[in-house]
Amino acid sequence: MKFKAILLLLIVITFSCKSKTEKKVDAFKEITKLVDIYANQTLEKNNINSLAFAIYKDGKIYKNYYGEIDKGANNTPDDNTLYEIASITKVFAGSLAAKAVLENKITLNDDIRKYLKGNYSNLEFEGTPITIKNLLTHTIGLKNKTPKRLKEVTDSVNNGYFENKSFTYTINHLLEELKTVTVNKKPGTTYAYNSVGPELVAYILEQVYQQPYYLLLQDFLDELNMKNTYLLGSNFDDSRVANSYNNGKLAPLDKNPLLGGAAGMITTLPDLITFMKFQLESDNPIIKESVKTLFEDDDDNLVGYLWEGLGIGEEEGFYYSKTGTSSGVQSGLLLCPDSDYGLILIMNSNSDVALNNWQSLFYGTENELIKYPKLNSVAFLEKTLLHNTDNGIKKIRQQIKDTTNYYTNNDNINAIAYQLLNTKKTEDALKLFNLQLELFPNHFNSYDSLGEFYFTTEDYTKALFNYKKSLEYNTENENAKIFIQKIEALTGK
Known part of the structure; x- marks a missing residue:
């Protein structure tokens, strides 16, 4: 009886785990959240008054309006706006x-x-x-x-x-x-x-x-x-x-x-x-x-x-x-x-x-x-990565295991890492640049970005190494060539 009970428990756990890993994500609902995230991030740059935005996918439509037509007037556009x-x-x-x-x-x-x-x-x-x-x-x-x-x-x-x-x-x-x-x-x-x-x-x-x-x-x-x-x-x-x-x-x-x-x-x-x-x-x-x-x-x-x-x-x-x-x-x-x-x-x-x-x-x-229907895990986690980088990286590692529903984007990780670097959060920036290299080890930009990080932090030896690695993957990377010349001029090597 004890053996049967254990066997039954194992079967329940197995099916429970299976259903959990195969849980179907409502991709269209999730991508509408992503549209909202992207639109609001764009308005936060304060160069645009308002946006009218719509996407269509497989017969489904999502539309929304953001911002104010006239700044300070609290007049968000709507379906009647021409x-x-x-x-x-x-x-x-x-x-x-x-x-x-x-x-x-x-x-x-x-x-x-x-x-x-x-x-x-x-x-x-x-x-x-x-x-x-x-x-x-x-x-x-x-x-x-x-x-x-x-x-x-x-x-x-x-x-x-x-x-x-x-x-x-x-x-x-x-x-x-x-x-x-x-x-x-x-x-x-x-x-x-x-x-x-x-x-x-x-x-x-x-x-x-x-x-x-x-x-x-x-x-x-x-x-x-x-x-x-x-x-x-x-x-x-x-x-x-x-x-x-x-x-x-x-x-x-x-x-x-x-x-x-x-x-x-x-x-x-x-x-x-x-x-x-x-x-x-x-x-x-x-x-x-x-x-x-x-x-x-x-x-x-x-x-x-x-x-x-x-x-x-x-x-x-x-x-x-x-x-x-x-x-x-x-x-x-x-x-x-x-x-x-x-x-x-x-x-x-x-x-x-x-x-x-x-x-x-x-x-x-x-x-x-x-x-679509795969979703950009990095975009959903941008705020977490900016404010609690370790936790954000942990969540990315969890999500990328679910290859049915999520994908990781090189450009998004890169952009967030630069935001951290530009706000002097150098340790967190390095963690993300390293994550980019880990996830995209054969992409020239992973090395190019690390090169720029080390150049900015004046570690010219590592900067030179990464720029040269970048050229191995893309011999036409002019940015790497320019920085290699700068480093050689600075170091006399």
């Missing part, structure tokens, strides 16, 4: 162009002069005309990518001149200016981001459908059930538009004097989520057509129908994206149909440092979506 999306506007023109191609209204190789009234003999280079494909891929070949008068108007918009004034420049003025421009590069060969191409796409769509562009766009928005998306200048409650800031100063709206093919749309986060879901869930043929690669060059510019950032990642598969930058708003939309994820991030601040913070948040979150 944002400028600047150049994201272009992909709507691209989608409508894809629709026109599918309906045989236009072809990509059409000479654009087919749709322009008047003499435009200048719109070619050595017999090669500008085509609709060139308009969609920023490869029109103009000597000056923006005609003179249009540039003057655009500069005035950026300075707030037209905030309370009507425009004296229209699409007809652009069409007249086009008769005087010079094409000095073969169309389709050189990428030069511009707004003229998308506006001409909008104009050509007006010609083939015999409808104003804003009505064509509205019909498309209605199809998508985007009820809170507008062109600036149309009828909407402008009190809902978020104030935006450029280097801390109130920024003017980026109004568009033309048709709205290149910029000028405003929308809410829920409406952008609707557009994201359309891209990832719908079988509408417009989507497949609009993300075809129409242009590629040696500088990694891959462009579809005004979609950019097209590519195929080793882990995530096919992805595409579009960002928008106005005077005071930065927005971004990233879609990865192969891995079924999406990301939207909007901030109502603009400056060099704010943009750097935004990019770190945007691409850091993308990395977590690529790794």
Whole structure:
């Protein structure tokens, strides 16, 4: 009986341990916590007023708002807040162009002069005309990518001149200016981001459908059930538009004097989520057509129908994206149909440092979506690692045993170690740099970072050893080469 009781106890313990180690983590719930952590850490840097943030994964959506639209006003953005999306506007023109191609209204190789009234003999280079494909891929070949008068108007918009004034420049003025421009590069060969191409796409769509562009766009928005998306200048409650800031100063709206093919749309986060879901869930043929690669060059510019950032990642598969930058708003939309994820991030601040913070948040979150359903154990433990490093390292060691649910990130450990080093917590910093080396022994940056630690603490012998080890793993590590020269100059070795 005693033997049976012991055997039974062992079986219970075994199954208990097994169920404990195989405990399923709700990965989506956990990644939403990570989104909150990352967003709040970004705001703590005090360069951004507020954020509107959404992720999509396998049909699940999480959205949240952070900070204040106007600092000190306690006015967190919400579902009714309207944002400028600047150049994201272009992909709507691209989608409508894809629709026109599918309906045989236009072809990509059409000479654009087919749709322009008047003499435009200048719109070619050595017999090669500008085509609709060139308009969609920023490869029109103009000597000056923006005609003179249009540039003057655009500069005035950026300075707030037209905030309370009507425009004296229209699409007809652009069409007249086009008769005087010079094409000095073969169309389709050189990428030069511009707004003229998308506006001409909008104009050509007006010609083939015999409808104003804003009505064509509205019909498309209605199809998508985007009820809170507008062109600036149309009828909407402008009190809902978020104030935006450029280097801390109130920024003017980026109004568009033309048709709205290149910029000028405003929308809410829920409406952008609707557009994201359309891209990832719908079988509408417009989507497949609009993300075809129409242009590629040696500088990694891959462009579809005004979609950019097209590519195929080793882990995530096919992805595409579009960002928008106005005077005071930065927005971004990233879609990865192969891995079924999406990301939207909007901030109502603009400056060099704010943009750097935004990019770190945007691409850091993308990395977590690529790794999903595995979760970044280091990110969850950042506060513990900063304030109780030994306990944080202990928890990391426990979590990394659970390879089903967690992974460790080299960059995160490195960043936290540098935070400790920069705040003079050198002993704790060394512990983390050593942990980085232990977990990533074949990564050049593990040695490079240790090299910098020892250089900072003036242990040049160990610094030199680690920089040389770093070069063994990455012979092109210029940072290591520079510091080796510095150390040799300091020590005379």
